[in-house]
Amino acid sequence: MKNRLSKIIKPKDGRTVMLAVDHGYFMGPTTGLEQLDKMVLPLMPYADTLMLTRGALRNYIPPETDIPIVLRVSGGTSILNDELLHEGITVSMEDAVRLNVSGVAFSIMVGAKFERDTLLAFTEIVDEAESLGIPVIAVTAVGKDMVRDARYMALASRIAAELGAHIVKTYYVEGFEKVVESCPVPVVIAGGKKTDEMTALRTAHDAIQAGAVGVDMGRNIFQAKDPVAMIQAINMVVHENATPAEAFQSMIRDRSGRYSRR
Ligand code: 5RP
Numbered sequence: 001m002k003n004r005l006s007k008i009i010k011p012k013d014g015r016t017v018m019l020a021v022d023h024g025y026f027m028g029p030t031t032g033l034e035q036l037d038k039m040v041l042p043l044m045p046y047a048d049t050l051m052l053t054r055g056a057l058r059n060y061i062p063p064e065t066d067i068p069i070v071l072r073v074s075g076g077t078s079i080l081n082d083e084l085l086h087e088g089i090t091v092s093m094e095d096a097v098r099l100n101v102s103g104v105a106f107s108i109m110v111g112a113k114f115e116r117d118t119l120l121a122f123t124e125i126v127d128e129a130e131s132l133g134i135p136v137i138a139v140t141a142v143g144k145d146m147v148r149d150a151r152y153m154a155l156a157s158r159i160a161a162e163l164g165a166h167i168v169k170t171y172y173v174e175g176f177e178k179v180v181e182s183c184p185v186p187v188v189i190a191g192g193k194k195t196d197e198m199t200a201l202r203t204a205h206d207a208i209q210a211g212a213v214g215v216d217m218g219r220n221i222f223q224a225k226d227p228v229a230m231i232q233a234i235n236m237v238v239h240e241n242a243t244p245a246e247a248f249q250s251m252i253r254d255r256s257g258r259y260s261r262r
Contacts, residue, residue: 001133005166007068007102008049008135009186009213015238016214018188019047019231022072022105023218024056025090027079032222036060039222046231051105051137051216054091068102070137070216073125074118085141086114088121093128104129105169107139110156111146119163126164137216138165139190150175157183169216172207180211191217197224197233197251201244204237214238226251 009016021040023030032039036052037060044050044067051070052061061069073096074087087107096104106125108118122138129136138160142148150173157168161184170179172189180187189207191200200220207215215234224230229251236242236250 001130001135001166004068004102004133005135008070008167010048010239013239014186014213015208016048016188016216017046017231017235017238018049018051018070018214018216019043019221020051020190020216020218021056021222022052025053025072025075026077026084030219032219032227039227042228043221043231046228046235048214049102054095054099057099069099070103070105071096071099071101072106073104074106074121074139083112083114085109085112085118085143087118089125093125093132093134096129096134097132101134103135103137103167105137105139107141108156108160109141109143110159111152112143119159122160122165123163130164135166136164137167137169137188138163140168140170142171149173150178154179154182157187161185167213172203172210172212176207176210176212186213188212188214188216191215191220194219194223197230198244198248200224200230201233201237201247204234205242205244205247208238208241 049068049070053072073091075090076088077086106122108122109115126136140156153170153173157170157179160168168187189212204215221231233247233251236247
């Protein structure tokens with residue numbers, strides 16, 4: 001378990017840049033990931049782990065690729081369904097082991113009318129993963145009717161940890177320190193919907209300053225104007241304590257096409 005956790009959260013600084021490209025499991029061919037391999041392979045040198053589905057791993061990522069995999073093992077509903085994120089188990093832990101993953105990710109929906117289903121399915125995964133020494137990342141998904149504030153995120157994150165999550169993935173909100181302080185396991189943030197690059201860098205920075213160990217970011221990287229530059233800038237914020245302005249500056253290319261910092 002500790003060995004696998006150290007592949008996700010880097011022991012050199014206790015931080016992580018997780019690249020999330022699992023969106024297709026409920027959003028289909030998400031903008032930027034239509035040909036997932038073309039987008040993702042150039043980003044991988046700057047990611048500590050790759051979070052994706054079994055089908056994406058099989059179809060797009062060469063087996064020789066040397067990057068720790070966090071496998072999405074929940075799903076079952078699409079963006080076309082009113083009960084979005086009413087998810088169950090989609091991958092057996094036997095297959096997760098066969099795929100040699102460093103961790104698995106499962107979405108829970110605290111506060112939804114079907115929360116019990118997602119929480120109980122989550123604990124089934126935790127039980128099996130524990131016996132195999134595989135870390136489980138709880139994704140505290142937020143329904144469209146739920147208030148995204150520190151009180152809610154702290155509640156969902158703490159429940160996830162109490163039920164056995166090894167890492168919690170949640171959304172950055174004002175007062176994020178409260179979420180981190182009351183969660184006994186490491187916290188990473190999702191990027192959420194695409195915003196401008198500076199805002200995304202600021203969110204990552206503020207989350208780290210509030211105690212998050214890193215990001216598990218997707219759209220704000222692969223839908224950025226320059227995804228390779230963006231993931232490097234995120235890397236600077238997470239692993240080098242760069243300010244958002246320093247990281248943003250690093251994305252500006254000079255006339256020869258080189259970035260200003262490298
Ligand atoms: C949904 C997810 C996502 O599919 C994804 O990982 C989120 O990444 P981002 O919000 O940064 O695009 O976990 O709950």
